Amino acid sequence: MHRRPGWSVRLQLTLSYAGFLMLAGALLLGAAGLFLLRKGWLRTNEEGAWQQSPGTEIVRGFAPTAAAVMVFLLVFGLLGGWLLAGRMLAPMERITRAARAAAAGSLSHRICLPGRKDEFRELADTFDMMLAQLEAQVAEQQRFAANASHELRTPLAISKALIDVARADPHHDSGELVDRLHAINTRAIDLTEALLLLSRAKQRSFTPEHVDLSLVAEEAAETLHPLAEKHGVTLETSGDIAPMTGSPALLLQLATNLVHNAIVHNLPHQGTVWVHTGVRPRTVVLSVENTGERLTPRVVATLTEPFQRGTERIHTDQAGVGLGLAIVKTITEAHDGTLTLAPRPDGGLRITVELPAAPGG
Structure with a gap:
């Protein structure tokens, strides 16, 4: 955006400081002059006329001194205001340099403003946090x-x-x-x-609609039931009605990916998948558990990354394209929910999706 050049903030602060100092000095000198002026005139004759007293000479002698003081205050205010404004705005200059570096593509630069917390340091810390998030997102992309x-x-x-x-x-x-x-x-x-x-x-290019998450989970389980039979996996569904608002298509894809993942990464024979929906005070929950080999926390932490198929899990010809849980994570975040993965002590995985419940639901 093109803007016309204007006065710098430092100059504006300098003029404001000097102007305030001049105003205070003028008021102070004006009050002193008025006091001396009132003391310099006395009603002395019988006709009630004002008669000049020697104190008036003090007022006349005070005027040049007051003018000199005002000139001194002006110079002192401008010089002092310039120095003080520069010192106060020094953190802003560091933030500006960091912003320009970020605009040029350098996201690794950090301000790291020292000192105690104030408005500038809070702004710098927030900017550093934003740069860290942007750098992580760019690296992920x-x-x-x-x-x-x-x-x-x-x-x-x-x-x-x-x-x-x-x-x-x-x-x-x-x-x-x-x-x-x-x-x-x-x-x-x-x-x-x-x-x-x-x-x-x-x-998030979807229009939120009223959705019963339990029906979505049942539809996903029914669709994948033939695949479960093919792999010798028992598929069990249970739970309560779970009303929420969101995209029916995306939520169905989320449930389908979870159930499909639980089926194909299971025991070679006689495996089990449990699909359960529940309701909490302000959220609805979809949990999918499966039997299988024991997983380490390190492996579980990487399963939602794109193209991560879990090298320690059982591989099948239905392993997919490596985006199943990545899509689940993205859909969950698009609905302002949370995704939790935890290894089961007896082997397998427990995945829990917690989403905001429908208002009044």
Whole structure:
């Protein structure tokens, strides 16, 4: 935004300080002069006329002194105000330099303003906190972009290699080639759709509607019931009605991802998944637990990062594209909720999503 140049804050503070000092000096000298003037005139004759007394000479002699004092106050006010304003605004100059560095792309710079807490230091600390958050977000976006590029490049590279092999060997089985290309393209489409869904959730581009989270969880469980039977997993649902406001489509995707994750990362045989909804004073809760191998807290802490599939968990052909729990986390944050992951003592994982309840619900 283009702005016309104006006076600096330091100059404005200097003039304000000097003006206030001049005003105080003028009032003080005016009061002293008025006092001397009243003492310099006395009613002495019988006709009631004013007669000048020797005190008037004091008033006349006081005027040049008062003028000299006013000049001194002006010079002193300007000089002192300039120095004091510069000292008071020194922290603001550091904050300005840090802001310019951030605008130029340097997010690693910090103000680290010393001294006790005041308005400037509180502003500097807030600015440092903002820079730290921006730096973390930019680093996360760069890491996500690099991982997404790698994940998308892999199926494209495999498709190109298969096509090159088919061109070099015209007698190669075309049916097998088509099947493999279909599987690779399906994976690439799934990854692209997951990335689009993740972007949509981050932008919160949805209109909140009334949703019963328990019905959403039941729908996700019914949809994935054939997959649970295929993997020999018992799927159990329970809970209370959980009214809230949000995006039905995104919440269904959240529940589906949680249940799918619990099914495919389970015991090889006779595994179990528990889906439960509940209501708390101001929130509704969806929890999904599953049996499985024991997980360390270090592994659990990384599961919501994009393209993290959990190297210590059981891998299957249904491992997905590595964005399932990342999408769950983003959808939860888009609904102002909290996501908690905790390893179960007997093995497996417990995931809890807590979301704001519907007003009056």
